[in-house]
Amino acid sequence: MAILLPLQIIFIRLLAGNEWLIESWYSRGIYPYISRIMRWSLGILPFSFGDVLYTLLVIFSIRWLIKRFKTRFKKPKEWIVEMFASLSIVYFCFHLFWGFNYYRLPLHQSLDIDNEYSTEELVLLTEKLIEESNKIHREIVQNDSVKVDIPYSKAEIFDVTVEGYDHIETNFPELTYTGRSLKRSLFSWPLTYMGFNGYLNPLTSEAQVNTTILPFKIPTTASHEVGHQLGFAKENEANFIACLVTINHPDPYFRYCGFTFALRYCLAELFRRDRELGEKLIKTLNPGILKNYQEVEDFWLQHQNPFEPMFQAFYNRFLMVNNQQEGLRSYSYVVALLVNYYEDVENAF
Known part of the structure; x- marks a missing residue:
């Protein structure tokens, strides 16, 4: 999973130059369906599920850092792979759920x-x-x-x-x-x-x-x-x-x-x-x-x-x-x- 992060970055940099493609297949294609599904499913909640999710991400990140400090950042191969794998997942979700819209037509x-x-x-x-x-x-x-x-x-x-x-x-x-x-x-x-x-x-x-x-x-x-x-x-x-x-x-x-x-x-x-x-x-x-x-x-x-x-x-x-x-x-x-x-x-x- 960690190796996918640099591949994703390269792929998005290449795709970002084609505004018409992103406009047609993402912004006017799959994104409206993704967005509506998210809005209809989470919109019924009386509170912000996203804010709760952010809170949990911060808590887990702090726990992860505390653990690394306690072990004095030993076994770097393990925690570096773990860190980049997590970033890869977040980066993928960010672009799939919304982020490609940054590269659509003006x-x-x-x-x-x-x-x-x-x-x-x-x-x-x-x-x-x-x-x-x-x-x-x-x-x-x-x-x-x-x-x-x-x-x-x-x-x-x-x-x-x-x-x-x-x-x-x-x-x-x-x-x-x-x-x-x-x-x-x-x-x-x-x-x-x-x-x-x-x-x-x-x-x-x-x-x-x-x-x-x-x-x-x-x-x-x-x-x-x-x-x-x-x-x-x-x-x-x-x-x-x-x-x-x-x-x-x-x-x-x-x-x-x-x-x-x-x-x-x-x-x-x-x-x-x-x-x-x-x-x-x-x-x-x-x-x-x-x-x-x-x-x-x-x-x-x-x-x-x-x-x-x-x-x-x-x-x-x-x-x-x-x-x-x-x-x-x-x-x-x-x-x-x-x-x-x-x-x-x-x-x-």
């Missing part, structure tokens, strides 16, 4: 959306998102200086998240979501101090949400993780899907979260290109929206710790190894998808 090709845009198009979209955000903000709170509070419990937010996918599946059949497996992470507290909103467990296909974060952030986070469940592995693609689902949601609070989420991406990219214009446009936002942005910033500042950069750097490296060269910094591609999505919508009418 989302703009899957959804038939362009991925190029100009600064002028970026400015026009940013102005449109500001207009929409201000409008729905006033509709909800009737006061442009008051921040929006999500009136749902965290469990209710999960239910409403699924409704968003039901609403959009007619126009985007690729986003059809059946067999709900969207759960609160048992590790929400440590995830907060690691700087993460949520994650998908690739071994169990459970979408995990850190429910200690502000309710304002849960709609887009939950939608993001469901996007991962549906086979869109890259962070920037899942972020665009979160925008797509929430801005088209029938619920006004979800639309507010979606528009302001998309707007942050556009503003970040605009500030990178033209800071003066970005500062000018942000002044046209309702003060209440800025308060929602500020409370998110304050939340993460309150939970900063010396180890967070280490976790972020580790995950960033993980993303780069798995075909996401920009790692966590992927504003431009999300914005490109948003710009061209809106252009397609406007041209359809």
Whole structure:
């Protein structure tokens, strides 16, 4: 079994260069069946089976290390083979159950959306998102200086998240979501101090949400993780899907979260290109929206710790190894998808 690990790595490196093959035989072929089976079977559990599995893996790993220290790492041939055999199994399961999705076609090709845009198009979209955000903000709170509070419990937010996918599946059949497996992470507290909103467990296909974060952030986070469940592995693609689902949601609070989420991406990219214009446009936002942005910033500042950069750097490296060269910094591609999505919508009418 141990010898299979380097063979797997070579095989995946060779296969990774053929996006069409992975898209056809895995992402649109066997993966939807694997994912649905996992979601239907584990989604009925009221807790995260994946988190329990991770806990057991950590316990067994610690026991294994203790045993090695007690024996002073004697008989290296035995424990090295044992270690690589275990890694080989995990590596195989990771790719079979989900990981091949990292090498599928880019989302703009899957959804038939362009991925190029100009600064002028970026400015026009940013102005449109500001207009929409201000409008729905006033509709909800009737006061442009008051921040929006999500009136749902965290469990209710999960239910409403699924409704968003039901609403959009007619126009985007690729986003059809059946067999709900969207759960609160048992590790929400440590995830907060690691700087993460949520994650998908690739071994169990459970979408995990850190429910200690502000309710304002849960709609887009939950939608993001469901996007991962549906086979869109890259962070920037899942972020665009979160925008797509929430801005088209029938619920006004979800639309507010979606528009302001998309707007942050556009503003970040605009500030990178033209800071003066970005500062000018942000002044046209309702003060209440800025308060929602500020409370998110304050939340993460309150939970900063010396180890967070280490976790972020580790995950960033993980993303780069798995075909996401920009790692966590992927504003431009999300914005490109948003710009061209809106252009397609406007041209359809």
